[in-house]
Amino acid sequence: LAQQKTLKDAYKDYFPVGVAVAPRNLSGPEAEFIVKQFNSITPENAMKMGPIHPEPGRYAWEAPDAIVAFAQKNGMKVRGHTLCWHNQTPSWFFTDDAGGQVTREVLLQRLKQHITDVVGRYKGRIYAWDVVNEAVPDTGTSIYRASKFYEIIGEDYIEKAFEYAHAADPAAQLFYNDYNTESRAKRDKIFQLIKKLKEKNVPIHGVGLQGHWSAYEPSEGELQESISRFASLGLAVQVTELDVSVHVKEHGRRERTEADNAPVAPEAFTRQAAQYEMLFNTFRKNRGVLTGITFWNVSDKTTWLDNFPVRGRKDYPLLFDGQLQPKPFFNKIVDF
């Protein structure tokens, strides 16, 4: 039986193929599987602001160090995720010594210290950073999400984050990362933000389309439009958190209902297979502009979508099933 091609081999002339990992994935059978199929990794949580910097003056380096060491040992690239994000941020970051809210100056100083310490520690070992994650809101006309960073510092927290990261590692490729980037309204706001940053000569090199998609969206046209719009700003584009849910996207609903216990309809799996085939055809067509594809989680055994948006609803969003076996449509993605 001809040895089935691996993802990283199939795409070696296109772009690195990565996966989000936690330290628990880096030992045992999963570790071997990750090295076999992928040539890039992203810490799923270990480098987020809270997990890596839980208290003033204390960094939790063990997990991120283990992930970077695993990549170095296995000749894999590393994407750093993420230096400035309104979620999983430690509350101390915004609180002054008297327990009140910090000033703009104090928060900028803390952001600079955080980014300088984290990027500096891995200088030369992390080729791309998600510097700012999800700064643009899904609704409304403002291009700035009303986060504490925005409320306390103002809109320039974004350019400052990029400048701090660039100063700490001038060779690292710096990305703006977001989700729902195929919704026209949100894409236009992200485009406006990045155009402003480019006009101010802010060191930004790429846009990360998170790629939390489903069997039903985006269309090929919407995806191509996103890639082309951001490329038109002279930026690299990457898909940074790819998974393709078999459920219709409903970001508002968190609680399970009786209907969630029904088995997934076979048509959903058929649609998902067609969606994955379209996605990778489109990725290949954009070789050179698209400089990386990263899956969010290794297999259906552990996917963050089992708890988001609906708590406890099983999803089957990845190329490998709960036993790390490739799905039937895997061949369509590696044999082209």
Ligand SMILES: Oc1ccccc1CN[C@@H]1C=C[C@@H](O)[C@H](O)[C@H]1O
């Ligand atoms: O798809 C979404 C919808 C609403 C909010 C956030 C997201 C995605 N948000 C992502 C998902 C998982 C986290 O581990 C990543 O760090 C984050 O970038």
